[in-house]
Amino acid sequence: MSESVDRARYDFKRALEELRDLSGRGTELVSLYVPHSRQISDVMAYLRNEYSQSSNIKSKSTKKNVMGAIESIMSRLKVYKTPPEHGVVFFVGHIPSGGDQTSMVAYVLEPPDEIVTYLYRCDNKFYLEPLEDMLVEKKSYGLIVIDRNECTIGLLKGKRIVIIKNFLSRVMGKHRQGGQSSVRFERLIELAVHEYFKKVGNIANDAFLAEEELQGVIIGGPGQTKRFFAEKDYLHHELKKKVMDLIDTGYTDEYGIKEMVQNAATTLADVDMMREKVLVQRFMQEVRKPDGGLASYGDEDVLRTLGSGAVDVLLVSEALRKHRVEYKCTSCGKEVKRTVKGPGPSPKCPDCGANMTEESKKDIVDEYYDLAEQSGTKVELISGETEEGGMLLNAFGGVAVLLRYKVRKDG
Numbered sequence: 001m002s003e004s005v006d007r008a009r010y011d012f013k014r015a016l017e018e019l020r021d022l023s024g025r026g027t028e029l030v031s032l033y034v035p036h037s038r039q040i041s042d043v044m045a046y047l048r049n050e051y052s053q054s055s056n057i058k059s060k061s062t063k064k065n066v067m068g069a070i071e072s073i074m075s076r077l078k079v080y081k082t083p084p085e086h087g088v089v090f091f092v093g094h095i096p097s098g099g100d101q102t103s104m105v106a107y108v109l110e111p112p113d114e115i116v117t118y119l120y121r122c123d124n125k126f127y128l129e130p131l132e133d134m135l136v137e138k139k140s141y142g143l144i145v146i147d148r149n150e151c152t153i154g155l156l157k158g159k160r161i162v163i164i165k166n167f168l169s170r171v172m173g174k175h176r177q178g179g180q181s182s183v184r185f186e187r188l189i190e191l192a193v194h195e196y197f198k199k200v201g202n203i204a205n206d207a208f209l210a211e212e213e214l215q216g217v218i219i220g221g222p223g224q225t226k227r228f229f230a231e232k233d234y235l236h237h238e239l240k241k242k243v244m245d246l247i248d249t250g251y252t253d254e255y256g257i258k259e260m261v262q263n264a265a266t267t268l269a270d271v272d273m274m275r276e277k278v279l280v281q282r283f284m285q286e287v288r289k290p291d292g293g294l295a296s297y298g299d300e301d302v303l304r305t306l307g308s309g310a311v312d313v314l315l316v317s318e319a320l321r322k323h324r325v326e327y328k329c330t331s332c333g334k335e336v337k338r339t340v341k342g343p344g345p346s347p348k349c350p351d352c353g354a355n356m357t358e359e360s361k362k363d364i365v366d367e368y369y370d371l372a373e374q375s376g377t378k379v380e381l382i383s384g385e386t387e388e389g390g391m392l393l394n395a396f397g398g399v400a401v402l403l404r405y406k407v408r409k410d411g
Contacts, residue, residue: 087115201234319384
């Protein structure tokens with residue numbers, strides 16, 4: 001996935017998070033989905049009709065706010081000759097801002113996937129369901145770790161491993177029967193193994209065939225059981241064609257699934273999860289060196305090294321929820337920049353003690369992207385859901401760099 005696509009997806013996800021938290025006092029939040037195929041003139045005509053109808057709303061404040069939202073959308077629509085390739089979505093309305101006051105919010109989103117249905121909705125929450133579905137990772141890999149005693153089936157979706165089923169075979173192990181009894185017991189055991197493999201195949205078939213964009217299947221486990229299972233007809237013929245690799249593992253439980261994915265690094269080299277795992281592990285190897293190696297982390301050091309041109313790769317956690325805010329003193333005009341997490345009071349001026357006002361606010365991940373672009377640095381957005389991503393976020397502040405060469409701290 002390209003950096004521009006990664007960033008657009010991140011911004012889209014963050015916008016949905018913000019919209020999800022917004023609520024109106026009444027049905028004052030307007031959601032409008034406009035597909036590419038819809039004529040702008042038709043949309044304007046529809047909104048003019050809704051504007052006329054909203055004049056009949058009994059509550060004066062609700063009527064005023066709904067009509068204001070529709071007016072805002074119509075003014076924003078005028079910049080479009082035709083809707084963008086994937087369509088465009090407007091979220092406009094009034095939310096409580098303290099006391100009896102409300103403030104207008106307005107979001108205009110161009111989604112990553114195509115909007116197919118025109119939709120207008122007025123409610124106390126923005127209607128986000130069609131867009132939430134677009135964030136679900138569609139490409140997937142089927143995962144099976146198996147021996148004669150246990151099996152675990154899962155899916156690798158983007159940067160997440162989803163466990164579908166873990167179960168024991170209940171197949172009898174070694175026995176002490178001799179003569180004809182031995183032959184009979186062996187036959188019963190092999191029949192039980194066959195039924196166990198059939199059960200594994202049926203569960204995997206149901207799970208994997210339901211995946212519209214299944215890229216392949218990887219089968220792992222200790223010994224030769226995985227090869228026997230893969231070569232026989234327990235998997236659907238379409239899935240057998242997609243078996244990418246057989247991987248040795250020491251376990252067949254959930255840990256075995258993770259072990260298999262780790263050991264399949266070459267097979268899965270282009271998968272987002274593996275790429276970021278390799279990068280974070282490379283960073284850890286460097287930072288463990290006595291001199292810190294070719295790595296640095298933390299906001300202050302990262303900003304310094306980005307400006308030097310020494311950065312090879314910038315690693316940024318997509319789970320960072322901070323903003324870079326610029327404040328200006330209302331009295332002496334002094335300007336300061338702070339990194340904040342969540343809403344809070346504006347700081348006092350460090351020079352004169354007067355109140356400061358917010359001049360600008362920028363998502364910190366977007367700021368890192370912009371700084372990296374200025375210095376020609378590659379950016380890798382690291383998930384907060386993986387083990388390596390959690391380590392980057394919690395132990396290293398969510399931002400780190402891999403360097404081309406060492407940079408002195410005094411510049």
